[in-house]
Amino acid sequence: MRWKLLLAVVFLTIILWVGYVVYAAVGASPTVRASWGYVDEKTTEIWVNANLNRPLMVPVSVDNLTISLSGIPVAQVKRFDYRPTGREVNIAVGIENYNLVRAIVEYLKNGQRGTVSVEFKGRFLGFIPLSLRVSEQISEDVLAYLNFRADSKELAGGLIETPALVETTFEWAGEEDGNIVLMAHMKFYNPNRFPIPVGNLSFDVYANDIKIGYGETEKSVVIPADGYGTLDVRTYIVEDALPKVWVIHVKNGEVSRARADVYLDITALGQKYRVKLASYEETVKTDIMGSINRLLEGMTAG
Known part of the structure; x- marks a missing residue:
């Protein structure tokens, strides 16, 4: 009968241990x-x-x-x-x-x-x-967050206005030589009373003084007077640059500096113009660690 007593002791020990674990966990x-x-x-x-x-x-x-x-x-x-x-x-x-x-x-x-x-x-x-x-x-849809805009600018003493960038949408276009390739569809509005041929749009993007991307147009378009036209810009993101930018971002307390200059080549009234359509420079701040800690606090509260 000793084996029954032994089993009873083992069973009681397990019950007490489980009870303590529940008590300790709670x-x-x-x-x-x-x-x-x-x-x-x-x-x-x-x-x-x-x-x-x-x-x-x-x-x-x-x-x-x-x-x-x-x-x-x-x-x-x-x-x-x-x-x-x-x-x-x-x-x-x-x-x-x-x-x-x-x-x-x-x-x-x-x-x-x-x-x-x-x-x-x-x-x-x-x-x-x-x-x-x-x-x-x-x-x-993370690409939906990339929606660039830019206002018109006056040229030639106000005789000409540059097309306004009213909307940008991106789609996946593959990989080339270690670069992520996205196709940017940039919709422009021409406020002038005459059509505007757009020959080229180009830009370089930097983060923490590291070049992470650049873009160039697929082909030229003519934006009708008081109308809209879409320019397709092939955009390259340098994959190997992203971890380098990330290291600086974390070591700077989750703060980065981003800048981009966008240039547009247009022809108007028989003249060619190379216009800085927009110049972006901003400080990018994140709170990833704060979000993690708030999540952990919520999980352990009560």
Whole structure:
């Protein structure tokens, strides 16, 4: 009969342990904080620290936790410091910058649709394998946020007005020599009483003094008097430049400087003009880490 007593003791121990885990988890009220870790062109680390009121007493370890976008691994847990009897958990998540760029390319290539997957592998009690995979379809029209505009400008003492850029839409156009290629459809309005031939539109885009893109027209168009015309501009985004810009952005406290000069070649009243249609220069600020911490705070509140 001793084996029955032994089973009863084991069963009672498990019940008490589960009860304690539930009690500890509910009353743990963890303080969780994330911060930027080591950052270079290849890797971005996010450090997460959690302080618990009491130990969880859950003997679990993490062998691998990977996040993928469009089938490309973009982030994984590099370090997981946790002891069942401890009150602090430290996690380092490593983002592969170039893989993230490749994943974004695949996302655009697939019509701005993709899959985010999280795969977890670990062990319970040191030998019981744990495995979990969760996937979610995403579809966000990120190119819709790129909508450039510019007002008309007077030339020749007010006799001529440059066409106004009223709308810009982008679509995926492929890859060339390590560049993302987007086709920009730029809709112009001609306020003059005569048609305006537009020969060329060109621009260079810089972020943190690094050239990240440039554009050139496919062919010239004639914008009718008091009418509209669309200029197709082939736009190139330099893929290898994006991680370099990202490093500076993070190290500057999530602040970047972006600038672009847009030039337009037109012919009016028998004269050719090269006009700086627009000059953009602005400070780009993000609050990615703040958003992560607000998310973590919301998850652990109450």
